[in-house]
Amino acid sequence: MFIIDKINVKTKDSGKEILKDFSLTIKPGEIHAIMGPNGVGKSTLSKVIMAHPDYIITSGTIKYKDQTINGLLTDEIARNGIYLLMQDPAIIEGVSNSECLRTALNERNDNNTNLYTFITKMKNELESLKLPSDIMHQSINKGLSGGERKKNEVLGLKILKPSFIILDELDSGLDVDSLKVVANNINKYLNENKNTSVLIITHYSRILDLIKPNYVHQMEDGKIIKTGDIDLAKEIEKIGYSRVNEIKESETNE
Ligand SMILES: Nc1ncnc2c1ncn2[C@@H]1O[C@H](COP(=O)(O)OP(=O)(O)O)[C@@H](O)[C@H]1O
Ligand SMILES: [Mg+2]
Numbered sequence: 672m673f674i675i676d677k678i679n680v681k682t683k684d685s686g687k688e689i690l691k692d693f694s695l696t697i698k699p700g701e702i703h704a705i706m707g708p709n710g711v712g713k714s715t716l717s718k719v720i721m722a723h724p725d726y727i728i729t730s731g732t733i734k735y736k737d738q739t740i741n742g743l744l745t746d747e748i749a750r751n752g753i754y755l756l757m758q759d760p761a762i763i764e765g766v767s768n769s770e771c772l773r774t775a776l777n778e779r780n781d782n783n784t785n786l787y788t789f790i791t792k793m794k795n796e797l798e799s800l801k802l803p804s805d806i807m808h809q810s811i812n813k814g815l816s817g818g819e820r821k822k823n824e825v826l827g828l829k830i831l832k833p834s835f836i837i838l839d840e841l842d843s844g845l846d847v848d849s850l851k852v853v854a855n856n857i858n859k860y861l862n863e864n865k866n867t868s869v870l871i872i873t874h875y876s877r878i879l880d881l882i883k884p885n886y887v888h889q890m891e892d893g894k895i896i897k898t899g900d901i902d903l904a905k906e907i908e909k910i911g912y913s914r915v916n917e918i919k920e921s922e923t924n925e
Contacts, residue, residue, distance in 0.1 A: 672696065672697070672698055672699065672734075672735075672736065672737075673695075673696070673697040673734070673735050673835055673868055673870075674695075674696045674697075674732075674733070674734045674735075675693060675694055675695045675696070675720075675731070675732075675733050675734075676694055676731055676732050676733075676734070677692045677693070677694050677730065677731040678690055678692075678693050678694075678719070678728050678730065678731030678732070678733065678741070679691060679692060679693075679728070679729045679730045679731055680693070680712075680715060680719050680726050680727065680728050680729070680893075681726070681727055681729060682725060682726060682727075683724065683725050683726060683727055684725070688893065689712045689715045689726070689893055690712050690715060690716060690719065690893045690894070691892065691893035691894050692731070692894055693712075693716065693731075693893060693894050693895065694731075694894075694895070695870075695888070695895065697835075697868045697870060698868070699834075699866040699867075699868055700865055700866050700867065700868065701868055701869075701885050701886070702861075702868070702869040702871065702882065702883065702884045702885050702886075703868075703869070703870050703871070703884055703885065703886045703887075703888065704870075704871040704872075704873060704879055704884040704886070704887045704888065704904065705870065705871070705872050705873075705888045705890050705895070706873055706874060706876065706887060706888070706889055706890065706903075706904060706907055707874065707889060707890035707891060707912065708874060708891075708912045709874060711890050711891055711892060711893065712890065712892075712893045713839070713840075713872045713874075713890060714758055714839055714840075714872070716872070717755055717757075717758075717837045717839045717870075717872055718755075719733075719741075720733060720740075720748070720753065720755070720837060721745050721748055721749075721753070721755050721837075722740075722741070722743060722744060722745045722748055723745070728741050735748075735751055735752075735753060735835065736751065736752075738751070740753075746778075749775075749831075749833075750778060750779065752833045752834035752835055753833060753834075753835045753836075753837070754827070754828055754831060754833030754835070754836050754837070755837045755839065756821070756824045756825065756828065756836065756837065756838045756839060756841060757824065757839055758839040758840040758843060759817075759843075760812055760820040760821065760823065760824050761811075761812065762810070762811065762812040762813050763810060763811040763812065763813075764810045764813060765810060766810060766811055767807070767808050767809060767810060767811070768793075768806060768807050768808070768809065768811055768823065768826070769789075769790070769793060769807045769808060771811055771827075772789075772793070772826075772827060772830045772831065773786075773789055775827075775830075775831055776789065776830060776831060779831070789830075790807075792830065793807055793826075793830065794807075796826050796829045796830065797826065799856060799859075800822045800825060800826055800852060800853070800856055801822070801849075801852050802819060802822050802823065802826065806819075806823070811823070816844075817843070817844025817845070818844050818845045818846060818849045820844070821841065821843075821844060821845055821849075821853060822849065822852070822853060825853050825856050825857065828857070828860065829856065829860055832864065833867070834864075834866060834867055834868070835867070835868045835869075835870075836857075836867060836868070836869045836870070837869075837870045837872065838857075838869065838870070838871045838872065838873075838878075838882075839872045840872060840873060840874070841853065841854075841871070841873070841878055841882075842873070842875065842877065842878045850878070850881065851881065854878070854881035854882050857869075857882060858881075858882060861882075869882070869884075871884060875908070876904040876905060876907060876908040877908075879901060879904050883901070884900075884901065884904075885900070886898060886899075886900065887899050887900060887901060887903045887904045889903060889907065889912075891912075
């Protein structure tokens with residue numbers, strides 16, 4: 672179970688309040704989507720879960736598998752099985768993909784990663800993601816297009832086998848065909864690992880046609896203002912965020 676209980680978050684530098692009494696509970700195996708226009712705090716939420724140093728949680732808790740994870744370091748959170756697929760994956764010069772993933776994997780299984788099994792797995796996964804096999808030995812994300820960087824993040828996911836996945840704007844930078852390849856790979860992973868939970872963060876509903884959520888939450892000004900199913904996403908897509916809010920306001924005024 673993943674539980675965010677009324678967190679308030681501000682930026683470290685300017686003290687700007689971004690998340691306001693934000694709560695969300697995700698059970699094992701559930702897929703939740705958070706939708707909202709630009710600037711409501713979606714990426715901040717994903718970064719705060721991973722303990723990004725730019726943000727401070729002023730109150731509230733984040734729990735995963737009965738353990739409070741706010742206060743832990745990013746690598747400790749990752750070792751607990753939480754994996755963030757970032758909106759803009761960074762380039763890391765001097766560290767190769769295979770070195771990084773093998774080190775991370777060794778952390779998990781007490782240095783028992785068999786090199787041959789690991790390389791074979793990497794090759795197979797690169798193939799299924801339609802990525803060239805030589806990127807295995809190149810610096811992380813160096814010389815890759817936006818779409819290839821996203822695929823590279825999915826490669827990490829398939830190797831490290833997290834139990835909780837956060838997808839921040841998965842479709843940004845991906846063309847239609849690449850998006851399908853990525854979504855198929857994630858769906859295959861979820862089918863093989865039924866207890867995996869997913870948090871999809873998006874401002875478009877099209878990704879939700881490919882990775883189907885059990886719940887859709889609408890986010891506005893740092894908190895969830897409405898929860899529904901895929902129909903809520905369709906409604907938002909059809910009439911826009913502001914119109915959905917107008918209807919909501921007139922309903923509450925009646
Ligand atoms: N480190 C930061 N310093 C200052 N402002 C920030 C920082 N991170 C986010 N913000 C601001 O907080 C708001 C929410 O940002 P973000 O979470 O990226 O929104 P979203 O992903 O929903 O588009 C935006 O107005 C953004 O400019
Ligand atoms: Mg964002």
